[in-house]
Amino acid sequence: MPNPSRQGLLTIGEVASRTGLAVSAIRYYDDQGLVAARRTPGGKRMFLRSDIRRLSFILIAQQMGFSLEEIRIQLKQLPLERTPTKRDWEKISRGFRSHLDARIAMLERLRDRLDGCIGCGCLSLEACKLYNPGDRMRETGTGPRLVLQKQADE
Known part of the structure:
Protein backbone atom coordinates (compact mmCIF):
# COMPACT_ATOMS: atom_id res chain seq x y z
CA MET A 1 0.00 0.00 0.00
CA PRO A 2 1.30 3.50 -0.78
CA ASN A 3 2.19 5.80 2.09
CA PRO A 4 -1.16 6.47 3.88
CA SER A 5 -0.28 10.02 4.84
CA ARG A 6 0.26 10.87 1.15
CA GLN A 7 -3.28 9.68 0.47
CA GLY A 8 -4.66 11.88 3.24
CA LEU A 9 -5.28 8.91 5.53
CA LEU A 10 -4.45 8.87 9.21
CA THR A 11 -3.57 5.97 11.46
CA ILE A 12 -5.80 5.22 14.42
CA GLY A 13 -3.06 6.57 16.71
CA GLU A 14 -2.96 9.85 14.80
CA VAL A 15 -6.74 10.14 15.01
CA ALA A 16 -6.62 9.39 18.74
CA SER A 17 -3.98 12.07 19.19
CA ARG A 18 -6.05 14.61 17.27
CA THR A 19 -9.41 13.86 18.95
CA GLY A 20 -8.35 12.99 22.49
CA LEU A 21 -10.29 9.72 22.23
CA ALA A 22 -8.83 6.40 23.28
CA VAL A 23 -7.87 4.05 20.46
CA SER A 24 -10.35 1.53 21.89
CA ALA A 25 -13.17 4.11 21.63
CA ILE A 26 -12.30 4.81 18.00
CA ARG A 27 -12.31 1.08 17.25
CA TYR A 28 -15.70 0.80 18.95
CA TYR A 29 -17.17 3.67 16.91
CA ASP A 30 -15.76 2.06 13.76
CA ASP A 31 -17.28 -1.30 14.70
CA GLN A 32 -20.60 0.47 15.33
CA GLY A 33 -20.51 2.08 11.88
CA LEU A 34 -20.26 5.67 13.15
CA VAL A 35 -17.00 6.08 11.22
CA ALA A 36 -15.69 3.87 8.43
CA ALA A 37 -12.01 3.00 8.61
CA ARG A 38 -10.25 1.86 5.47
CA ARG A 39 -8.12 -1.23 5.92
CA THR A 40 -4.60 -1.80 4.71
CA PRO A 41 -3.82 -5.23 3.25
CA GLY A 42 -2.46 -6.09 6.70
CA GLY A 43 -5.76 -5.09 8.38
CA LYS A 44 -4.53 -1.81 9.88
CA ARG A 45 -7.30 0.78 10.27
CA MET A 46 -6.79 4.03 8.38
CA PHE A 47 -9.07 7.06 8.60
CA LEU A 48 -9.93 10.06 6.46
CA ARG A 49 -9.22 13.46 7.96
CA SER A 50 -12.98 14.08 7.91
CA ASP A 51 -13.35 11.27 10.46
CA ILE A 52 -11.75 13.60 13.01
CA ARG A 53 -14.80 15.84 12.71
CA ARG A 54 -17.22 12.90 12.90
CA LEU A 55 -15.49 11.57 16.03
CA SER A 56 -15.39 15.03 17.60
CA PHE A 57 -19.12 15.38 16.91
CA ILE A 58 -19.73 12.02 18.61
CA LEU A 59 -17.72 13.13 21.64
CA ILE A 60 -19.60 16.43 21.94
CA ALA A 61 -23.00 14.82 21.42
CA GLN A 62 -22.30 12.20 24.09
CA GLN A 63 -21.22 14.89 26.53
CA MET A 64 -24.55 16.62 25.85
CA GLY A 65 -26.34 13.42 26.84
CA PHE A 66 -27.27 12.01 23.45
CA SER A 67 -27.29 8.24 23.11
CA LEU A 68 -25.24 6.46 20.47
CA GLU A 69 -28.46 5.59 18.64
CA GLU A 70 -29.48 9.27 18.52
CA ILE A 71 -26.00 10.15 17.28
CA ARG A 72 -26.13 7.37 14.69
CA ILE A 73 -29.41 8.73 13.31
CA GLN A 74 -27.88 12.18 12.89
CA LEU A 75 -24.62 10.90 11.40
CA LYS A 76 -26.52 8.88 8.77
CA GLN A 77 -27.24 12.24 7.15
CA LEU A 78 -23.52 12.81 6.56
CA PRO A 79 -21.58 11.17 3.74
CA LEU A 80 -18.99 8.57 4.70
CA GLU A 81 -17.19 8.72 1.36
CA ARG A 82 -16.31 12.41 1.36
CA THR A 83 -15.64 15.31 3.66
CA PRO A 84 -18.95 16.82 4.80
CA THR A 85 -19.67 20.29 3.45
CA LYS A 86 -20.99 23.28 5.36
CA ARG A 87 -24.44 22.45 3.97
CA ASP A 88 -24.15 18.88 5.30
CA TRP A 89 -23.32 20.16 8.79
CA GLU A 90 -26.13 22.72 8.66
CA LYS A 91 -28.58 19.91 7.91
CA ILE A 92 -27.39 17.81 10.83
CA SER A 93 -27.38 20.82 13.16
CA ARG A 94 -31.05 21.54 12.39
CA GLY A 95 -31.93 18.02 13.49
CA PHE A 96 -29.92 18.33 16.67
CA ARG A 97 -31.20 21.83 17.43
CA SER A 98 -34.77 20.63 18.08
CA HIS A 99 -33.49 17.94 20.45
CA LEU A 100 -31.29 20.48 22.24
CA ASP A 101 -34.13 23.01 22.52
CA ALA A 102 -36.34 20.35 24.16
CA ARG A 103 -33.56 19.39 26.58
CA ILE A 104 -32.85 23.01 27.45
CA ALA A 105 -36.55 23.58 28.17
CA MET A 106 -36.66 20.50 30.40
CA LEU A 107 -33.52 21.60 32.26
CA GLU A 108 -35.02 25.05 32.79
CA ARG A 109 -38.20 23.46 34.20
CA LEU A 110 -36.07 21.29 36.48
CA ARG A 111 -34.07 24.32 37.65
CA ASP A 112 -37.19 26.39 38.26
CA ARG A 113 -39.24 23.69 40.00
Whole structure:
Protein backbone atom coordinates (compact mmCIF):
# COMPACT_ATOMS: atom_id res chain seq x y z
CA MET A 1 0.00 0.00 0.00
CA PRO A 2 1.30 3.50 -0.78
CA ASN A 3 2.19 5.80 2.09
CA PRO A 4 -1.16 6.47 3.88
CA SER A 5 -0.28 10.02 4.84
CA ARG A 6 0.26 10.87 1.15
CA GLN A 7 -3.28 9.68 0.47
CA GLY A 8 -4.66 11.88 3.24
CA LEU A 9 -5.28 8.91 5.53
CA LEU A 10 -4.45 8.87 9.21
CA THR A 11 -3.57 5.97 11.46
CA ILE A 12 -5.80 5.22 14.42
CA GLY A 13 -3.06 6.57 16.71
CA GLU A 14 -2.96 9.85 14.80
CA VAL A 15 -6.74 10.14 15.01
CA ALA A 16 -6.62 9.39 18.74
CA SER A 17 -3.98 12.07 19.19
CA ARG A 18 -6.05 14.61 17.27
CA THR A 19 -9.41 13.86 18.95
CA GLY A 20 -8.35 12.99 22.49
CA LEU A 21 -10.29 9.72 22.23
CA ALA A 22 -8.83 6.40 23.28
CA VAL A 23 -7.87 4.05 20.46
CA SER A 24 -10.35 1.53 21.89
CA ALA A 25 -13.17 4.11 21.63
CA ILE A 26 -12.30 4.81 18.00
CA ARG A 27 -12.31 1.08 17.25
CA TYR A 28 -15.70 0.80 18.95
CA TYR A 29 -17.17 3.67 16.91
CA ASP A 30 -15.76 2.06 13.76
CA ASP A 31 -17.28 -1.30 14.70
CA GLN A 32 -20.60 0.47 15.33
CA GLY A 33 -20.51 2.08 11.88
CA LEU A 34 -20.26 5.67 13.15
CA VAL A 35 -17.00 6.08 11.22
CA ALA A 36 -15.69 3.87 8.43
CA ALA A 37 -12.01 3.00 8.61
CA ARG A 38 -10.25 1.86 5.47
CA ARG A 39 -8.12 -1.23 5.92
CA THR A 40 -4.60 -1.80 4.71
CA PRO A 41 -3.82 -5.23 3.25
CA GLY A 42 -2.46 -6.09 6.70
CA GLY A 43 -5.76 -5.09 8.38
CA LYS A 44 -4.53 -1.81 9.88
CA ARG A 45 -7.30 0.78 10.27
CA MET A 46 -6.79 4.03 8.38
CA PHE A 47 -9.07 7.06 8.60
CA LEU A 48 -9.93 10.06 6.46
CA ARG A 49 -9.22 13.46 7.96
CA SER A 50 -12.98 14.08 7.91
CA ASP A 51 -13.35 11.27 10.46
CA ILE A 52 -11.75 13.60 13.01
CA ARG A 53 -14.80 15.84 12.71
CA ARG A 54 -17.22 12.90 12.90
CA LEU A 55 -15.49 11.57 16.03
CA SER A 56 -15.39 15.03 17.60
CA PHE A 57 -19.12 15.38 16.91
CA ILE A 58 -19.73 12.02 18.61
CA LEU A 59 -17.72 13.13 21.64
CA ILE A 60 -19.60 16.43 21.94
CA ALA A 61 -23.00 14.82 21.42
CA GLN A 62 -22.30 12.20 24.09
CA GLN A 63 -21.22 14.89 26.53
CA MET A 64 -24.55 16.62 25.85
CA GLY A 65 -26.34 13.42 26.84
CA PHE A 66 -27.27 12.01 23.45
CA SER A 67 -27.29 8.24 23.11
CA LEU A 68 -25.24 6.46 20.47
CA GLU A 69 -28.46 5.59 18.64
CA GLU A 70 -29.48 9.27 18.52
CA ILE A 71 -26.00 10.15 17.28
CA ARG A 72 -26.13 7.37 14.69
CA ILE A 73 -29.41 8.73 13.31
CA GLN A 74 -27.88 12.18 12.89
CA LEU A 75 -24.62 10.90 11.40
CA LYS A 76 -26.52 8.88 8.77
CA GLN A 77 -27.24 12.24 7.15
CA LEU A 78 -23.52 12.81 6.56
CA PRO A 79 -21.58 11.17 3.74
CA LEU A 80 -18.99 8.57 4.70
CA GLU A 81 -17.19 8.72 1.36
CA ARG A 82 -16.31 12.41 1.36
CA THR A 83 -15.64 15.31 3.66
CA PRO A 84 -18.95 16.82 4.80
CA THR A 85 -19.67 20.29 3.45
CA LYS A 86 -20.99 23.28 5.36
CA ARG A 87 -24.44 22.45 3.97
CA ASP A 88 -24.15 18.88 5.30
CA TRP A 89 -23.32 20.16 8.79
CA GLU A 90 -26.13 22.72 8.66
CA LYS A 91 -28.58 19.91 7.91
CA ILE A 92 -27.39 17.81 10.83
CA SER A 93 -27.38 20.82 13.16
CA ARG A 94 -31.05 21.54 12.39
CA GLY A 95 -31.93 18.02 13.49
CA PHE A 96 -29.92 18.33 16.67
CA ARG A 97 -31.20 21.83 17.43
CA SER A 98 -34.77 20.63 18.08
CA HIS A 99 -33.49 17.94 20.45
CA LEU A 100 -31.29 20.48 22.24
CA ASP A 101 -34.13 23.01 22.52
CA ALA A 102 -36.34 20.35 24.16
CA ARG A 103 -33.56 19.39 26.58
CA ILE A 104 -32.85 23.01 27.45
CA ALA A 105 -36.55 23.58 28.17
CA MET A 106 -36.66 20.50 30.40
CA LEU A 107 -33.52 21.60 32.26
CA GLU A 108 -35.02 25.05 32.79
CA ARG A 109 -38.20 23.46 34.20
CA LEU A 110 -36.07 21.29 36.48
CA ARG A 111 -34.07 24.32 37.65
CA ASP A 112 -37.19 26.39 38.26
CA ARG A 113 -39.24 23.69 40.00
CA LEU A 114 -36.70 21.58 41.84
CA ASP A 115 -37.18 23.38 45.14
CA GLY A 116 -40.96 22.98 44.99
CA CYS A 117 -43.39 20.34 43.87
CA ILE A 118 -42.09 18.39 40.88
CA GLY A 119 -45.32 16.41 40.49
CA CYS A 120 -44.01 13.06 41.69
CA GLY A 121 -46.97 12.34 43.96
CA CYS A 122 -45.01 11.97 47.19
CA LEU A 123 -46.92 14.74 49.02
CA SER A 124 -43.96 15.13 51.37
CA LEU A 125 -43.44 18.86 50.89
CA GLU A 126 -45.73 21.38 52.51
CA ALA A 127 -46.05 23.08 49.11
CA CYS A 128 -47.48 19.91 47.57
CA LYS A 129 -50.65 20.57 49.52
CA LEU A 130 -50.96 23.71 47.39
CA TYR A 131 -49.85 22.23 44.05
CA ASN A 132 -51.40 18.81 44.47
CA PRO A 133 -54.09 18.76 47.16
CA GLY A 134 -55.45 15.28 47.81
CA ASP A 135 -52.89 13.88 45.33
CA ARG A 136 -55.14 14.75 42.39
CA MET A 137 -52.14 14.54 40.03
CA ARG A 138 -52.18 10.75 40.38
CA GLU A 139 -55.06 10.83 37.88
CA THR A 140 -52.79 12.32 35.19
CA GLY A 141 -49.97 9.77 35.31
CA THR A 142 -46.83 8.79 37.12
CA GLY A 143 -43.44 10.32 37.77
CA PRO A 144 -42.24 13.92 38.06
CA ARG A 145 -44.69 15.33 35.54
CA LEU A 146 -44.26 19.00 36.42
CA VAL A 147 -40.62 18.78 35.36
CA LEU A 148 -40.80 16.32 32.49
CA GLN A 149 -43.93 17.61 30.78
CA LYS A 150 -44.21 20.96 29.12
CA GLN A 151 -46.99 22.97 30.73
CA ALA A 152 -49.71 24.65 28.66
CA ASP A 153 -48.60 28.12 29.82
CA GLU A 154 -45.07 27.69 28.43
